[in-house]
Amino acid sequence: MRLLPLALAACLMPATVFAQCGGSFSGFVKDLKREAISNGHATATTNAFFKSVKQDPKVLRADRAQGVFQKPFIDFTRHLISQNRIDRGRSMARKHNATFDRIEATYGINRGVLLAFWAFETDYGAFQGDFNTLNALVTLSHDCRRPELFRPQIFAALELYETGNFDPRKTTGAWAGEIGMVQMLPRDILENGVDGDGDGQVSLKTSPPDALMSGGKMLSHLGWTPGQPWLQEVTIPRGLDLSKTGPSQKNSVSNWAKMGVQPRAGTLASGSLQASLLLPQGHKGPAFLAYPNFDVYFEWNQSFTYVLTAAYFATRLEGAGVYNAGNPDQGLSGAQMKQLQKKLQARGHDVGKVDGILGSKTRIAVQVEQQRLGLPADAWPTPSLLSSL
Template sequence: MPVDAERDQRFARWIADFSSSARAAGITDATLQSAFDGIRFIPRVTELDGAQAEFTRTVWDYLDSAVSTQRVVRGQDRLLQARPAVDPAATRYGVPAEILAAIWGMESNYGSNTGDIPTIDALATLGFEGRREAWARSQLLAALKILQNRDISRAQMVGSWAGAMGQTQFLPSNFLAYAVDADGDGRRDIWGSLPDVMASTANFLVRSGWQSGQPWGQEVRLPPGFDLALADGEQRRPAAVWAGLGVQTMDGSPLPALADAALLLPAGARGPAFIVGPNFRTILRYNNSTSYALAVGLLAQALGGGAPVQAAWPRDLQPLSRSQLLALQTALNARSFDSGTPDGMMGPATRSAARRYQRSVGLPADGYPTLELLQSVQ
């Protein structure tokens, strides 16, 4: 039997097994028939799921494209056109229009690129593949509930290879929890209804902790000799306390009145510094990447006519590849600076271990992974 034919038989058995559990969870036979008639295994989805890039992008490289002049100009134009949908959502939920537009821009280039892979097929493929089966099964069940609610048709339910859908890329579980029918047509349509897109996105942010009237953060200047170990994005203090330690805005105006602010050095000691508040952490609930949250904040700032980042990025620094990060983690562990199980990913445990090592040898304790740091630890 050809390999593809044998795989398709196993896929069909997986679908039959999943259908039984979906039926037990309240999915009707009519919905299952609509969803799974003509279901296809998509090899490209498993390829993309397994393709972890060896080289990671620097934050400045990411921001160069995320907050490019072209994206800002296009965003200002699209925001002007979309005001009738954006402004009511901003008013109702207390989330600035520019933040909603920035997420819209980041997720689908303002609605122009929402993905064209059938969500049901993508999630079934990921579930069958098995690497993230429990997650994919839960998302597939959520997608079936969306079909059963008649929010969208099977043919129109398309998105990314990983199952994110619509103009602001909701996973099916987030759709069920946060999507809003803002235009009153009885359906929550984040693919074609801009009022629904904006209200759903704002609702997600508010339910995830967005605090109305507070900024996401601001670029700041640290005083000479500042203890960089304090700028780890985790240690929170009132802005007044940071001001007392010499932290200043770039233009000398008062720091934003944040009761629970942290300092962030996304490119280490030589790059820009930011003070960030609860709303920055809320954006991380949308996508748990510091670069992403920073891009949303800076794109929103630019859409509103605000200044770009003023301090220079250390563009001469070479980012570590995943294998080099793995070597760094292994070397830190060998020297008793516990960075957790080495996985080639720069997370809080690795940053903390790097800071402790840097402090032990008299280096600026910024926790930023560089080739010099790797060579020093090794």
């Protein structure tokens, strides 16, 4: 489920003639070996690490079949969140209470946040993926869609192999190379792996304390601020300036309150905090204030719908009620969304890849065009917007 969180810069890769992707697979692997050796890894170790690697067409099929991300927020949450998942999450919180206490004391990460990731990534460890991790990483690096994301993970896996924490033949996980109960990439494991159970090993596949402590450290490393909220459901008044909404725009909580934004339950956070007002299905649907910690979610996953769902589920696990779904305007099908993205591109907007997914770039472009056309600028694309364009 997780989309790669590490937008690793190209500067991490050596400035050499090594091909970054494409060509014959065997030639690509030879280049990887030469690069590893040039970076100081022993020849024998490098050869042993890459000896069994194979291209995996199933990985490419999985990469191109992420249709679940085309679901709108309400459908997506109902797809991922069930009463059974909530009950199991609360049961896991009780079972691993001591570990969560340590995480909160050490890293300041709320248990609901980690429980939500644990649930969505692997259903609390039950389904961790059976793709050979090295094959997945090399296959995706050879593919020329996003080599800059995957290639550095191969060399991180090599470092784990050198310390005895990665088996090129037996280590398995998700199709995109993530390993363990909370699905961490090799570089994540190198930088944030924690021996949570004190057995001298970092075992993210079999040890909940290791996996959860490592996830907590990673979120802390990514910038989580202890003691601050991440998401809160709110209500919005009629006549609100909708052009001020969206994940890329922030305002102080006190200013949102002056504009009539109110919590659906409880009280708003400190007035000095900056927050974004999120309307995932427009001004007639659910509404949330996203606080600074919400931005950290995008370092874990780059899908707006997934991130908002994970953040919302974390609040549910900590006692929040079910959101008010409202009565949103009709959205677009996947095919219609692709048409919209093409029309937006034709008008000069950067929407990223034309994939039928309502991501952050598409939302920003939609909001601009809604303002131009005199429509409610809530970043929710409708058939009327599509026809207007």
